[in-house]
Amino acid sequence: MKNYFFLSALAVLATSCATQDGTLSESEVEAFVIKHITSQVGFENAIEPYKSGLSSESVYFHPNMDEPANANLDNVSPEWFYEDSITVDVLELNVNGPVASAMGIIHFHNFSFSNDRYFHGTVVKHGDGFRWHRWFHVDGGMLAxxxxxxxxxxxxxxxxxxxxxxxxxxxxxxxxxxxxxxxxxxxxxxxxxxxxxxxxxxxxxxxxxxxxxxxxxxxxxxxxxxxxxxxxxxxxxxxxxxxxxxxxxxxxxxxxxxxxxxxxxxxxxxDAMDEAKIVLDQATKRWSAIGGTFNLLGYWYMDKNDMEKALDCFNMYVRLAPDVANAYDSRGDYYVKMGDTAAAKENFLKAIELSSIVKSSQEKLDKLEEES
Structure with a gap:
């Protein structure tokens, strides 16, 4: 869910949390943190679990924001929750009466790729369960x-x-x-x-x-x-x-x-392919929500005949940019090389549906039609 700047906040335990009721259990808070974060997969299926750990009083912040903001639970999109799976390492958890402070690392997994987010937040009681009161996070692309x-x-x-x-x-x-x-x-x-x-x-x-x-x-x-x-x-x-x-x-x-x-x-x-690979590996880690990096990496793997990794890259591009014609045009190129004419045509047709600018898709489709 990296293209949504999730929840974030300063871990302030003082005045803002002093009026919260309830005694917190360290093990229950840790279970909430892990469950709430790892359940944010599956598109539509993730919306209710995501919202259940928040309220309109939850405040978030990250380095690309000018100031903290309250969570808007009326504006939650299933497109935020596109990862295959999420794991989390809770590195530190401190309970201070009715408030707990948690920090750790979130690992996002897509196809054969993974990247990390560092988080720090505060948790309070919410009905029979818990919710985030404050949340702050940093991704690699926000570090400078x-x-x-x-x-x-x-x-x-x-x-x-x-x-x-x-x-x-x-x-x-x-x-x-x-x-x-x-x-x-x-x-x-x-x-x-x-x-x-x-x-x-x-x-x-x-x-x-x-x-x-x-x-x-x-x-x-x-x-x-x-x-x-x-x-x-x-x-x-x-x-x-x-x-x-x-x-x-x-x-x-x-x-x-x-x-x-x-x-x-x-x-x-x-043709400086080794050097390009170093740059692309860094780019896909740091800019993991930008499809263009995976597009280039997919062609890099195709050049090396590592077709399994190439497909992962092109599938990731489609996942990150499902309305972008070039994502399907590139995946069509993959299927052409694999000899899967039907899949190639399907992708080129999708690219043509999305854009009249990417002329190569029509040209490639015409060539496949002539050859079949």
């Missing part, structure tokens, strides 16, 4: 803020640009290009404004438009974060060594998933 900063004097343009970057990382070219169109109207001077449309050009096989937008972005990047200029330069040989520029972009913004995914992609393009 040394990414690149987009700037604009137009209100709302910066937030919109970050949204576009998220959708490009997910491979969602339809949403990314739509936002890119809006940004080019709002503030065409932003160096990254055309980035979403660059990927539209890529998926449509329009190399001239790709190079035009790259050059336009580089020309506007003088007053932007230096990492942005190197990132854009890494997208075309017109600006020197692509790999050197990608490495510079990532060294200047090491906490950006965009520069990390881009570096892996450029490394694979340069």
């Amino acid at each position: 803020k040394n990414g690149f900063e987009v700037t604009s004097e137009v209100e709302g343009a910066e937030d919109l640009c970050y949204s576009m970057l998220y959708h490009t990382a997910q491979g969602d070219v339809d949403k990314a290009s739509a936002i890119s169109d809006s940004l080019l109207e709002m503030d065409p001077s932003m160096a990254m404004a055309g980035y979403g449309n660059m990927w539209k050009a890529w998926f449509m096989g329009d190399g001239d438009e790709w190079n035009r937008l790259a050059a336009q972005g580089v020309a506007q990047a003088d007053d932007e974060d230096p990492a942005i200029a190197y990132l854009l330069k890494s997208l075309s040989t017109e600006f020197g060594d692509r790999l050197q520029n990608a490495q510079m972009a990532h060294s200047l913004a090491p906490d950006s998933p965009i520069t990390q995914i881009n570096l892996a992609w450029v490394l694979m393009s340069a």
